[in-house]
């Protein structure tokens with residue numbers, strides 16, 4: 001099933017996205033890595049060698065995403081699977097009473113812009129290309145997988161912007177799955193708990209250790225490869241659609 005499959009992974013140069021790229025390649029797929037020009041996407045593609053290409057993009061740009069889709073067609077002829085992993089994390093309280101400073105609106109807008117609108121931008125443009133595929137025996141033409149966060153449900157102090165952006169991704173999953181159902185395109189979102197990636201490693205190790213202790217089982221950060229395994233499973237299971245799946249070791253984040 002994966003042999004020859006063409007995937008496009010945003011945020012594919014790092015963390016959960018990179019692990020997904022590696023898993024798709026391991027299964028015999030071909031992959032376009034989409035990430036910021038400043039990311040290590042080019043080196044990543046070189047390291048992974050075959051059946052992979054890097055296209056520098058900002059997910060919020062229509063022009064960039066259209067260019068990435070055109071490159072996908074030029075290089076691999078089609079697109080079957082999109083995995084949206086590009087994202088940014090911010091932590092600011094709604095009001096800083098010591099500095100008498102409200103949350104910076106530009107920072108709130110940028111978080112929504114990248115995590116929510118960027119994800120939507122990729123979905124809306126990729127759907128047209130996936131819709132050109134001939135349907136399989138089940139009528140399926142492709143799969144779109146998004147990345148939210150458990151912060152969509154249990155957002156912590158300082159996560160108003162991040163949680164709102166991820167809740168938006170959760171909220172649009174079902175309506176988009178319904179929009180694309182007639183074309184046989186499935187849409188599923190993963191809401192990860194805590195995974196060891198460069199985003200997480202912005203935190204000092206003692207903070208990571210204490211976060212790990214809050215995960216009931218297994219009491220550790222997830223490995224990016226475990227995220228990639230769920231991506232594989234979603235691709236393989238045609239009954240998964242319009243749903244958000246928590247991948248969190250039963251973590252419920254504390255305030």
Ligand SMILES: NC(=O)C1=CN([C@@H]2O[C@H](COP(=O)(O)OP(=O)(O)OC[C@H]3O[C@@H](n4cnc5c(N)ncnc54)[C@H](O)[C@@H]3O)[C@@H](O)[C@H]2O)C=CC1
Nearest residue numbers: 011014015016036058059086087149192194195197198199
């Ligand atoms: N690591 C974790 O524990 C969790 C991560 N997530 C989400 O998973 C996704 C992947 O995160 P990680 O791999 O941990 O982070 P990461 O920081 O390792 O990777 C994120 C990638 O997104 C790219 N990116 C950022 N803004 C972009 C833009 N405008 N256009 C294109 N690419 C852009 C970055 O360059 C980076 O390569 C994110 O959406 C994050 O919010 C959700 C829950 C937990």
Ligand SMILES: C[C@]12CC(=O)[C@H]3[C@@H](CCC4=CC(=O)CC[C@@]43C)[C@@H]1CC[C@@H]2C(=O)C=O
Nearest residue numbers: 089090091149150151192193199200202203
């Ligand atoms: C996003 C997430 C939770 C956070 O808010 C932190 C982030 C790692 C980097 C951070 C450093 C800080 O100093 C403040 C908090 C945060 C932005 C975490 C990575 C994954 C977490 C998440 O989405 C959990 O579901």
